[in-house]
Amino acid sequence: MYRSLQQLCQKVSDHISHEQKDGLHLSGCYALPHILSPQYVGSITAFEAVEALYKSSTTVASNPRILHTMLLKDSFNVGLTPANILRTTTVRCQLDNYRTHRVNHVQSSDCNHTIAETKYLRGSELKAQFETLGHIKMKENFELKIVLLQRNVRLGILAEAMDSLRHVYDTFVAAGADVSVLWSYDSGCGWWEHEFYREVKGFFNMSSSEWQAKMLNDWDIDCVSFLVDKET
Numbered sequence: 001m002y003r004s005l006q007q008l009c010q011k012v013s014d015h016i017s018h019e020q021k022d023g024l025h026l027s028g029c030y031a032l033p034h035i036l037s038p039q040y041v042g043s044i045t046a047f048e049a050v051e052a053l054y055k056s057s058t059t060v061a062s063n064p065r066i067l068h069t070m071l072l073k074d075s076f077n078v079g080l081t082p083a084n085i086l087r088t089t090t091v092r093c094q095l096d097n098y099r100t101h102r103v104n105h106v107q108s109s110d111c112n113h114t115i116a117e118t119k120y121l122r123g124s125e126l127k128a129q130f131e132t133l134g135h136i137k138m139k140e141n142f143e144l145k146i147v148l149l150q151r152n153v154r155l156g157i158l159a160e161a162m163d164s165l166r167h168v169y170d171t172f173v174a175a176g177a178d179v180s181v182l183w184s185y186d187s188g189c190g191w192w193e194h195e196f197y198r199e200v201k202g203f204f205n206m207s208s209s210e211w212q213a214k215m216l217n218d219w220d221i222d223c224v225s226f227l228v229d230k231e232t
Contacts, residue, residue: 035049036049036050036053036076036078038077038078043078043079046076046078047078047079047080050076050078050080051080051085054080054082054085054086055085055086055087057088058088058089058090058143059082059086059088059089059090060089060090060091060092061089061090061091061092062092063092063093063094063097064091064093064126064129064130064132065129067091067129067130067132067133068129068132070082070089071083071086071132071133071135071136072132072135083135083136083137084137084138085137085138086136086142087138087141087142087143088142088143088144088145089133089136089142089143089144089145090144090145090146090147091130091133091144091145091146091147092147092149093126093146093147093148093149093161094149094150094151094186095121095148095149095150095157095158095161096149096150096151096152096186098121098122098123098125098126098161099120099121099122099152099157100119100120100121100122119160120154120156120157120160121157121160121161121164123160123161123163123164124164126161126164126165127164127165127167130146130164130165130168131167131168133168133172134168134171139171139172139175139176139177140175140176140177141176141177141178142172142175142177142178143177143178144172144177144178144179144180145179145180145182146165146179146180146181146182147182147183147184147197148161148162148181148182148183148184148200149183149184149185149186150183150184150185150186151185151186153185153219155212155215155216158183158200158215159203159208159211159212162181162200162203162204165181166204169181169201169204170204179201180199180201181199181200181201181203182197182198182199182200183197183198183199183200184196184197184198198215198218200215202214
């Protein structure tokens with residue numbers, strides 16, 4: 001027997017597969033546990049059960065594109081908006097998916113490319129997706145973890161991604177949230193096999209040159225330098 005409704009909901013959460021934990025969309029692929037279904041336990045009990053589930057779980061977004069659904073969709077049809085009660089969220093972002101198409105010749109002072117054409121990332125798209133986090137109602141003491149993954153390791157790309165996150169980072173920190181921004185090498189073997197992490201939020205508190213020097217030093221110490229894409 002479970003001693004509390006929250007303990008039961010935690011047990012349900014523990015058994016959700018990674019795919020379904022992206023937004024806790026249980027009802028899409030698996031039979032909905034009766035304790036979460038208004039048809040079986042009534043609207044009030046179902047609401048309380050879903051509320052306990054969200055409060056006791058770390059929701060994980062496998063990419064920023066699903067944040068809107070994860071935070072704003074009433075997936076269990078109980079009249080609850082997750083963004084209003086969530087207390088901890090992890091967002092994983094594979095930066096290679098946001099790469100721009102590169103120009104096919106060496107750039108020079110004679111080029112007529114626009115700023116957008118010389119950017120490494122579709123930064124405005126990335127920023128807009130992360131801005132969805134602003135819907136989270138209770139930011140004070142909220143635990144937000146952002147993991148930036150790279151298969152093709154380039155410091156310039158990482159710097160552009162950090163710029164896209166600056167407003168979200170500043171907003172949550174100013175509200176008293178606990179925010180961590182991590183970088184990890186994307187091995188391509190599945191999200192659970194990333195073992196190498198580096199905290200990179202120092203980007204927001206130091207000059208670009210200082211931060212880049214620190215990152216290159218960290219990568220060299222940890223024998224990651226051979227992974228760095230030297231393309232200019």
